[in-house]
Amino acid sequence: MNTYEILIIGAGPAGLTAAWEANKHGLKTLILEGDKEVGGISRTVERNGWRFDIGGHRFFTKVDEVYEIWDEILEKEDFLLRPRMSRIYYKNKFYDYPLKASNALLNLGIIEAIRCVLSYFYVRIRPPKNQDNFENWVAARFGWRLYNIFFKTYTEKVWGVDATSIGADWASQRIKNLSLMKAILNAFQINKSGEIITTLIDKFKYPKYGPGMMWETAYKKLLDQGHEINLSSRVLEISKNDDHYLVSTKEGEIYKAKNILSSMPLAHLPKTIKPEPIDRVKSSGENLKFRDFLSVALVIKEEDAFPDNWIYIHEPDVKVGRVQNYGSWSPFMVKEGKTCLGLEYFVNIGDELWSMDDENLISLATEELEKLSLIKKNSALEGYVVRMPKAYPVYDLNYSENISNIEEWLKEEHLNIYPIGRNGMHRYNNQDHSMMTAVKSVRNIILGETNDIWKINVEEDYHEEINTGRSAPVQKE
Numbered sequence: 001m002n003t004y005e006i007l008i009i010g011a012g013p014a015g016l017t018a019a020w021e022a023n024k025h026g027l028k029t030l031i032l033e034g035d036k037e038v039g040g041i042s043r044t045v046e047r048n049g050w051r052f053d054i055g056g057h058r059f060f061t062k063v064d065e066v067y068e069i070w071d072e073i074l075e076k077e078d079f080l081l082r083p084r085m086s087r088i089y090y091k092n093k094f095y096d097y098p099l100k101a102s103n104a105l106l107n108l109g110i111i112e113a114i115r116c117v118l119s120y121f122y123v124r125i126r127p128p129k130n131q132d133n134f135e136n137w138v139a140a141r142f143g144w145r146l147y148n149i150f151f152k153t154y155t156e157k158v159w160g161v162d163a164t165s166i167g168a169d170w171a172s173q174r175i176k177n178l179s180l181m182k183a184i185l186n187a188f189q190i191n192k193s194g195e196i197i198t199t200l201i202d203k204f205k206y207p208k209y210g211p212g213m214m215w216e217t218a219y220k221k222l223l224d225q226g227h228e229i230n231l232s233s234r235v236l237e238i239s240k241n242d243d244h245y246l247v248s249t250k251e252g253e254i255y256k257a258k259n260i261l262s263s264m265p266l267a268h269l270p271k272t273i274k275p276e277p278i279d280r281v282k283s284s285g286e287n288l289k290f291r292d293f294l295s296v297a298l299v300i301k302e303e304d305a306f307p308d309n310w311i312y313i314h315e316p317d318v319k320v321g322r323v324q325n326y327g328s329w330s331p332f333m334v335k336e337g338k339t340c341l342g343l344e345y346f347v348n349i350g351d352e353l354w355s356m357d358d359e360n361l362i363s364l365a366t367e368e369l370e371k372l373s374l375i376k377k378n379s380a381l382e383g384y385v386v387r388m389p390k391a392y393p394v395y396d397l398n399y400s401e402n403i404s405n406i407e408e409w410l411k412e413e414h415l416n417i418y419p420i421g422r423n424g425m426h427r428y429n430n431q432d433h434s435m436m437t438a439v440k441s442v443r444n445i446i447l448g449e450t451n452d453i454w455k456i457n458v459e460e461d462y463h464e465e466i467n468t469g470r471s472a473p474v475q476k477e
């Protein structure tokens with residue numbers, strides 16, 4: 001049996017980037033991917049000629065190395081620079097997003113605006129005592145009224161639980177450096193040093209045919225370079241032998257490897273790796289939770305659509321959390337004269353929405369868009385449903401202890417297993433974080449570097465967005 005120096009689990013952004021990096025050092029890898037296609041959550045789905053993402057995927061990063069990799073993979077003309085427009089919909093009004101002062105004041109009205117300011121001063125004097133949870137943490141920094149308008153409903157839709165049971169970590173990781181003062185300065189488009197904020201986040205890169213194009217291209221180029229990439233090859237067991245691991249798949253194959261880069265869920269490693277870990281580690285794996293996702297894509301005439309790339313739906317009366325307009329992401333994703341709207345629902349496997357049949361989901365999505373007046377009656381022409389399990393690693397009150405238990409066990413007993421990527425490290429991240437964890441792990445193996453993968457991102461000072469911002473790595477020199 002061939003012994004692979006590096007075996008990679010998962011052909012999403014993390015796994016494919018790991019192979020890409022190994023290739024630069026002259027090493028060929030084996031990737032095992034459980035699904036029939038590559039790209040992971042960053043794939044592009046195609047149905048009847050319509051292309052859409054699992055939620056819109058912007059290609060934006062502060063790490064030059066990541067742009068370099070994207071530019072190596074895709075031809076220049078295929079990597080578009082796209083304008084961004086997004087708004088928040090709340091109580092029949094559209095708020096520009098990022099917030100703009102004049103628009104926010106106009107929508108709130110002067111009385112509500114004064115109430116928000118008073119509510120802010122109130123929490124400065126009487127901050128909530130326990131700031132361990134998301135609700136109290138945010139309210140303490142923005143006041144209760146702003147919290148209720150701009151944070152509560154959307155956050156609860158995304159996570160499907162009361163905001164008091166979400167750890168403050170989740171908020172602090174993405175809102176860390178943002179205070180009300182900064183938000184107001186941002187709203188006037190001024191930053192700390194008084195400069196007008198650059199247009200960086202007003203534009204973003206996006207592959208002509210969606211994010212999947214990036215990862216399908218990487219896949220083809222890696223195959224051409226001599227890497228082995230096995231699709232429909234789901235890893236079920238990893239057993240430790242003297243100086244190597246045996247990796248078995250559901251499909252009955254067995255592979256031998258010295259080092260394993262794993263982007264399969266960190267939560268699954270304790271039950272996958274043999275010998276089994278102690279109970280504390282096993283239950284940590286079982287207790288790491290996920291939120292699942294489904295998207296209903298509706299085709300409508302282009303003239304009937306809104307101009308935004310996406311709209312956050314803070315309205316509590318509908319279940320949809322966000323609506324994408326894929327024609328605004330890239331005109332190449334849609335057909336002449338028509339566009340495709342993607343309604344995003346945050347769900348749990350087995351719940352009412354997850355189990356609803358596609359036809360009823362399409363009707364529900366159509367009704368909700370009509371109710372929100374985002375489309376006219378009877379304007380939806382076709383509909384498609386895509387379900388994505390484990391789209392979001394959940395940050396509950398115990399997640400970080402659970403991660404630490406697994407991390408500690410791996411560091412003590414499995415130094416040659418490298419968790420990488422989003423679910424691979426149970427990190428609510430962006431592609432760039434997944435990619436950098438892969439690059440640095442490969443360098444640890446091949447170049448003997450000593451990068452601490454768990455620290456990538458920890459000292460970040462950049463947060464993409466208030467509500468939905470995902471971790472983005474900032475590299476310390």
Ligand SMILES: Cc1cc2nc3c(=O)[nH]c(=O)nc-3n(C[C@H](O)[C@H](O)[C@H](O)COP(=O)(O)OP(=O)(O)OC[C@H]3O[C@@H](n4cnc5c(N)ncnc54)[C@H](O)[C@@H]3O)c2cc1C
Nearest residue numbers: 010012013014034040041055057058235264421422430431
């Ligand atoms: C709604 C939404 C919107 C997003 N928007 C953006 C955005 O705008 N910009 C951005 O940069 N990022 C965005 N992201 C994040 C982005 O999708 C992830 O950061 C990225 O896909 C993570 O890559 P990954 O390779 O770490 O994991 P994944 O994409 O999850 O890939 C992991 C792969 O491993 C495979 N796998 C799992 N278990 C096994 C197993 N046992 N055996 C074999 N294979 C296995 C899976 O099938 C999958 O293909 C968004 C995410 C969501 C959910």
